[in-house]
Amino acid sequence: MALLSIRDLRVHYRTPRGVTRAVDGASFEVPEGQIVGLVGESGCGKTTAARAITGVMPANARFAGGSIAYRGEDLLTAPDRRVKELRWRDIAFIPQSAMNSLDPVYRVGAQLREVLIERGGMDRARATTRAAELFDMVGLDQGRLDDYPHQFSGGMRQRAAIALALALNPSLVIADEPVTALDVIVQRQVLDTIKSLQRRFNLSVILVTHDISVVAYVADQVVVMYAGHVIEQGPARAVLAEPNHPYTMGLYNAFPDLTSAVSSLVPIEGSPPDLSQELTGCRFAPRCPFVIEPCRSGAIPDQGNDGRSAACLRAAEAVELRRLARVPSTWLHS
Amino acid sequence: MAALLEADDVVKHFPVKRSLGEIATGRHPAVHAVDGISFAIESGESVGLLGESGCGKTTTGRLLLRLAVPTAGTIRFDGQDIGTLAGDDLATFRRRAQLVFQNPFEALNPRFTVLRAIAEPLVNAGVPRADHQARVVEAMRRVNLADVDQHLDKYPHQMSGGQLQRVVLARALVLEPIFLVADEPVSMLDVSVRAGILNLMRDVRQAMGLTAVYISHDLALVRYVCDRTLVMYLGKVVEDGPTEEVIRLPQHPYTQALVKAVPVPHVDQSHEPLPIKGNVPDAKNPPSGCRFRDRCPHAMARCASEEPPLREVAPRRRVACHLLAA
Numbered sequence: 001m002a003l004l005s006i007r008d009l010r011v012h013y014r015t016p017r018g019v020t021r022a023v024d025g026a027s028f029e030v031p032e033g034q035i036v037g038l039v040g041e042s043g044c045g046k047t048t049a050a051r052a053i054t055g056v057m058p059a060n061a062r063f064a065g066g067s068i069a070y071r072g073e074d075l076l077t078a079p080d081r082r083v084k085e086l087r088w089r090d091i092a093f094i095p096q097s098a099m100n101s102l103d104p105v106y107r108v109g110a111q112l113r114e115v116l117i118e119r120g121g122m123d124r125a126r127a128t129t130r131a132a133e134l135f136d137m138v139g140l141d142q143g144r145l146d147d148y149p150h151q152f153s154g155g156m157r158q159r160a161a162i163a164l165a166l167a168l169n170p171s172l173v174i175a176d177e178p179v180t181a182l183d184v185i186v187q188r189q190v191l192d193t194i195k196s197l198q199r200r201f202n203l204s205v206i207l208v209t210h211d212i213s214v215v216a217y218v219a220d221q222v223v224v225m226y227a228g229h230v231i232e233q234g235p236a237r238a239v240l241a242e243p244n245h246p247y248t249m250g251l252y253n254a255f256p257d258l259t260s261a262v263s264s265l266v267p268i269e270g271s272p273p274d275l276s277q278e279l280t281g282c283r284f285a286p287r288c289p290f291v292i293e294p295c296r297s298g299a300i301p302d303q304g305n306d307g308r309s310a311a312c313l314r315a316a317e318a319v320e321l322r323r324l325a326r327v328p329s330t331w332l333h334s
Numbered sequence: 335m336a337a338l339l340e341a342d343d344v345v346k347h348f349p350v351k352r353s354l355g356e357i358a359t360g361r362h363p364a365v366h367a368v369d370g371i372s373f374a375i376e377s378g379e380s381v382g383l384l385g386e387s388g389c390g391k392t393t394t395g396r397l398l399l400r401l402a403v404p405t406a407g408t409i410r411f412d413g414q415d416i417g418t419l420a421g422d423d424l425a426t427f428r429r430r431a432q433l434v435f436q437n438p439f440e441a442l443n444p445r446f447t448v449l450r451a452i453a454e455p456l457v458n459a460g461v462p463r464a465d466h467q468a469r470v471v472e473a474m475r476r477v478n479l480a481d482v483d484q485h486l487d488k489y490p491h492q493m494s495g496g497q498l499q500r501v502v503l504a505r506a507l508v509l510e511p512i513f514l515v516a517d518e519p520v521s522m523l524d525v526s527v528r529a530g531i532l533n534l535m536r537d538v539r540q541a542m543g544l545t546a547v548y549i550s551h552d553l554a555l556v557r558y559v560c561d562r563t564l565v566m567y568l569g570k571v572v573e574d575g576p577t578e579e580v581i582r583l584p585q586h587p588y589t590q591a592l593v594k595a596v597p598v599p600h601v602d603q604s605h606e607p608l609p610i611k612g613n614v615p616d617a618k619n620p621p622s623g624c625r626f627r628d629r630c631p632h633a634m635a636r637c638a639s640e641e642p643p644l645r646e647v648a649p650r651r652r653v654a655c656h657l658l659a660a
Contacts (some may be wrong), residue, residue, distance in 0.1 A: 041524040042495075153613055154387070183386035183551060184595040188608060195605075210525065213597030215603075237601045254529040256554035258581060258596050265558055268528030271494045 001072070003204045004053065004172060008320045009066035011048050013058070022048040024228035025066070030172065030221075033202040035195070037215030040225035043272060050174050050208045050224070054093050055083045069323045070172070088119050092165035096177040101164055102149040108160050109135075109145030112167060114157035120168045134163040134244060135314035139193055155186035159193065166197065168255075176208045191218055212255055216240055224248050227272045227283035234308030244310035244318040247284045248324035282311070288316055289330045290321050337374035338513065338545050339398065344371050344407035350618065362622075366616045367393040369569035372644070380539055380546045382556035382577060384592075385566035388614060394566070395515045395549045399431050401423075411513070423572070429459050432506040434516035434535075435658060438498035438523075442490045448474075449486040452505045457510055473504040496527035500534070507538065514546040515538070520555065521602050532558050553596050557581060562650075565589045568625040569645055574652040585653040587630045590615055624656070632657055 011023040022329055023045040030036050040046045051057055054073060070091065075083055095101050100205045103111060109131050116127035132142045138159040146318040149157055158178060165173055167311070178194065195218050198205050207219060215222050215236060222240065223233040224247065232245040243249045253266040270287040273279055281287070281296040295313055302309040303316070314321060324330050347364035356363055368390040383391040396402040397409060400416045408415050411427060419427050432455075435441035442451050452470045461469065474482045477500040490498055499519065506514060519535065520528040535606055536559050539546050550556050556563055556577060563580045565573040565588065573586040584590045591610035609631045615621055621628055627637040636656050644654040 009482065041526060086547035182599070184553075185386065185591060185608060185610060186613075187597070188595045192605070192607070211527075211597065214601045216599050216601050217597055240599065240601050251525060252599065254526045255599050256510065256552075257556060257598055257600075258554045258557070258593070259598050259600070263427070264533055265529030267528070267533065271527070273494065 002228040003032045003071060004206075005067075006049070006053075007067045007069070009049060009052060009068060010064035011045075011052050011057075012026075012062050012064045013048075014060045014062065017275065020276045021064075021228055022275060024275070026225065026228070026230045027066075028223045028230055030204050030206055032171075032204055033198075034220040035205040035207055035218050036221045036223060037196055037219030038206055038208045038223050039210065039212055039215050039324050041210055041272070043227075043275070045227040045228045046208050046225050047176055049218075050176055050206055053172075053174055053206070054087060054091060056087075056093070067248045072241045088115070088154055088170065089168045090170050091174065092168070094158075094161050094165045094169035094173060094175040094178050096180055098154075098161035099149065100158060101108065104149050107146050107148055108152065109147075112160075112164060115164060115167045122302065130167070134167060137166070137197065138163045138190075153186075154182055155190055158182060158186075158190050162190075162197070166201075167287060169201070170203070171270065172204045172206070174208070175204045177210070178207070179214065180209070180211070187214075188217075194218065212240065212251060224251075227279070228275055229283055229311060229317075231284065231312070232308075232310040234304070234306075238308055242318070244304065244308065244315050245312045246288045246290050246314075246321060246325065248310075250287075250331065251269045253325065253328070253331065264328060268331065269333050282313070289333075290324070299304065336377060338377040338412060339375040340410040341371060341373050341394075341398070342410070344394075344397060344409060345369055345405045346390075346397060346402060347405045352357075352571065363618055364429055366569045366620055367617065368397065368404075369620070371566075371569075371571045373564060373571060373574065375545060375547070377545055378543055379521075379562060380536075380548065380560045382560035382563040383549045383566060384551070384553055384556055386551060386614065388568070388617060389566040390569040391549045391551075391566050392517055395433075395517055395547060399433055399515055400427070400548060401433070416517075426657060429509045430511050431511065431513040431515070432511040433472055434506045434514060434519050435502055436518040436521060438495060438502045439490075441502050442498060444490050447489060448493075448501055452508050453499060455505060455509050463507075470504075470506055472601075473508040474500075474578075476507055476541070477501075477504045478534060479504065490631050494527070494575050495523050499523060499531050503531075503535065503538070504638070507542070510542070512543075512545060514544050515549065515552050516546065517549045518551070519548065521550075521552070528555075535559055553581065553592065565592065568614065570625055570654065571652075572654045574644065575648075575650060579651065585647065585651070585658060586626075586655050587632055587657070588626045 005028050009023050009026045013020045013022055013233055038046045063076055073297050112131040113127040116122045116130050135142050135145060140159050179190050219236040224231055232248050240302040250268040254268060268287055273283055282300045285291045285295040300311045302311050304310055346368040347366055349364045360382055383394055385391045397404055449470055452473055453466045456466050473484050479485050479500050520531050548560055560577050563577045564571050567588050573589045581593055584593045591608050594608055611629045623639055624637040624642050627633040642654045642656045644652045647653050647658050
């Protein structure tokens with residue numbers, strides 16, 4: 001059984017302009033001991049979906065349906081007390097900007113000890129040893145435990161945030177764009193740290209990112225979101241090598257690749273739909289070069305096998321569509 | 335071809351707060367943002383300034399536009415030292431050299447319509463008001479903002495990120511400059527939109543025959559728009575060459591690590607550790623000799639005592655490393 005199973009999740013935000021359906025019926029699973037890359041562009045709902053799992057949401061957010069089952073227990077219907085218990089001990093969070101999880105006026109080591117004592121029930125001595133151990137684990141020098149966050153570089157802060165998240169041995173770690181703000185060299189080093197800790201502790205990780213190369217580097221599974229929907233998912237190797245949804249194909253074309261010959265990058269014209277409007281049919285249809293009439297109305301069922309699925313009516317023709325998608329002129333609207 | 339722009343041993347230090355001890359001993363600590371860089375850019379070239387945060391690439395871009403004044407060294411634009419420009423000469427320079435901002439969501443005044451935002455440089459340059467609309471429409475056409483009439487009266491919040499970046503670009507082009515500095519022009523945009531803006535910038539540059547400097551941390555992007563790349567590390571240029579050669583055969587150990595670190599969208603890729611140690615040193619106290627030496631896997635005794643000059647190792651190819659000394 002999957003460690004985490006999300007079914008038909010709906011999260012809406014109340015805004016002055018009406019209700020924004022940020023996540024509008026998303027389903028995916030996180031298998032035990034695997035890294036799931038949750039990938040998509042701004043506004044696709046990836047961060048909202050990930051945050052929903054932690055239960056920490058802005059005041060204007062509302063769960064409008066679905067379930068989030070952690071080891072079979074629905075977090076959306078469980079009592080608050082129970083969810084609080086799970087948070088940090090079982091389900092931990094690494095934010096995009098480490099400054100959001102570190103308090104600038106306390107020493108980094110003291111913040112780690114506070115978590116260990118308050119949430120982990122350790123005594124002072126045990127917490128001090130454990131804090132040093134955690135620093136070691138994430139590749140920070142123990143001599144820096146008494147530093148303040150501002151004395152750390154960006155990469156070191158991100159490592160400290162990872163140490164905080166792992167403090168109480170969680171089973172599931174949710175990392176929201178953990179390396180986006182870092183330079184490429186540091187980014188690679190932090191990703192290596194995440195990957196090695198994941199293997200060592202058999203962690204399940206949800207890695208939220210806009211960057212398919214990050215997914216390619218560390219993820220076992222990939223879930224692609226677009227406009228509040230999951231449009232494609234499956235093993236990272238299979239999905240990245242042979243995408244079945246036209247959006248995934250387009251994302252690939254638009255992505256710069258240092259290892260291939262230089263040719264023009266191919267953009268996907270248009271922009272995602274306004275999620276405060278009532279939408280029918282495939283949400284990618286207005287930008288899709290392979291759109292057919294039935295795409296514009298009704299529900300788009302997931303199609304696929306071997307642990308893969310794509311929400312595309314033409315998924316059966318994927319081989320041919322992939323061939324066409326590699327031709328830049330396919331993506332030029334008239 | 336003649337060089338449009340020449341930077342000669344340009345230095346920019348930013349003073350930082352002095353401690354009591356430093357005041358007593360008469361020391362003036364400073365961040366060495368740019369520490370002696372020299373290069374020439376030919377007319378019509380597109381050059382990438384590549385490096386990590388804190389390497390001095392943004393400061394260099396600001397110096398080239400005289401948005402900052404060098405601590406030492408000179409920058410010549412079209413033969414003139416831009417540090418000495420004043421009055422009409424300075425106004426002319428400001429018209430000919432323009433900046434494309436990084437964040438389109440912040441670069442535009444939310445209370446200005448598109449027309450007013452793009453016309454603003456015309457106002458500043460004293461172009462007669464009667465000509466504004468025509469010039470703005472022309473600039474918008476250049477950046478493929480189709481349906482000009484539909485966009486002229488829009489406010490920034492009514493437009494998408496990609497459209498906003500087109501407006502920012504149109505504003506930089508409206509005075510018909512000959513030189514453009516673009517500081518991370520697409521880093522705030524989504525991948526699917528980014529590609530369109532990069533292609534556009536490349537096309538516009540070619541169509542108008544512009545000389546351009548792109549500041550970026552992303553080698554994969556620099557590659558699509560720049561013929562030539564300068565790699566910076568801690569205030570120094572460590573490598574200079576045609577972009578494709580720099581990517582294919584990086585010569586400086588830092589560039590080698592940087593190229594290896596660039597993520598690629600394939601599952602089958604090397605997971606080997608990078609040939610680099612530690613973190614970027616403090617720009618207030620850069621290491622003696624070669625600034626990269628304490629992170630370099632090939633460092634020798636000489637690297638600590640003697641700073642490697644940026645020297646030509648092949649035609650159009652310069653590298654600052656003792657390993658490559660003949």
